[in-house]
Amino acid sequence: MDNAVTAKKKWWNGGHSPFSVSYGKLMMWYFLISDAFTFGALLIAYGTQRFMAEAWPDPNVVFHSFPFMGHTNLPLVFVSLMTFILIMSSVTMVLAVNAGHYMDRKAVIKWLSLTIVGGIMFLGCQAWEWTHLHEVGAWWGRNPFVNADGSAALSTNFTDFFFTITGFHGLHVTSGVVLNCIVLINVIKGTYEHRGHYEMVEKVGLYWHFVDLVWVFVFTCFYLL
Numbered sequence: 271m272d273n274a275v276t277a278k279k280k281w282w283n284g285g286h287s288p289f290s291v292s293y294g295k296l297m298m299w300y301f302l303i304s305d306a307f308t309f310g311a312l313l314i315a316y317g318t319q320r321f322m323a324e325a326w327p328d329p330n331v332v333f334h335s336f337p338f339m340g341h342t343n344l345p346l347v348f349v350s351l352m353t354f355i356l357i358m359s360s361v362t363m364v365l366a367v368n369a370g371h372y373m374d375r376k377a378v379i380k381w382l383s384l385t386i387v388g389g390i391m392f393l394g395c396q397a398w399e400w401t402h403l404h405e406v407g408a409w410w411g412r413n414p415f416v417n418a419d420g421s422a423a424l425s426t427n428f429t430d431f432f433f434t435i436t437g438f439h440g441l442h443v444t445s446g447v448v449l450n451c452i453v454l455i456n457v458i459k460g461t462y463e464h465r466g467h468y469e470m471v472e473k474v475g476l477y478w479h480f481v482d483l484v485w486v487f488v489f490t491c492f493y494l495l
Contacts, residue, residue, distance in 0.1 A: 359388025
């Protein structure tokens with residue numbers, strides 16, 4: 271029996287990656303998994319407070335403003351635009367990675383540049399939203415919004431979690447834009463062309479898709495529930 275088992279062909283004998291994944295991409299996956307735990311813990315903590323509370327602010331009332339539209343009541347329209355911008359930046363990142371597979375440097379430059387523009391637009395939108403909320407009195411430790419049932423807010427859990435989680439996500443978007451800019455400079459210089467592959471574009475692409483995916487959960491928790 272032992273001889274029969276030994277005689278079977280081993281599926282991996284060491285010395286190389288069993289799944290043909292490079293060290294860099296594997297480490298990026300490890301980082302993303304650990305980061306997912308952090309975001310998961312924050313969102314679970316928020317959800318616990320949200321559903322344990324007897325009353326909570328109505329997101330349709332809190333997030334009803336739109337830049338340069340005065341006091342027009344447009345519930346969730348602006349954050350929907352933010353979400354669309356970030357999702358489209360994920361699409362352009364996919365196209366950049368695909369162009370890298372074909373060693374098309376000009377296409378990589380084009381799509382990666384559009385990804386960076388999308389990230390900057392999203393950050394600009396988030397900066398406006400934070401500024402507007404701060405102007406109406408919302409900040410860490412301050413919750414000026416009445417609850418959906420008309421009662422006064424007795425805690426600052428809503429604003430504390432909102433600014434912490436969206437700020438943490440915004441920090442990740444900022445990091446992603448910086449990384450994309452660095453990679454874009456290297457693409458323009460022909461660094462990856464000389465290496466014979468554009469794997470670095472794929473690695474930052476993984477990070478960017480993660481940031482976009484996390485936003486879907488943030489959007490659902492804060493703006494829809």
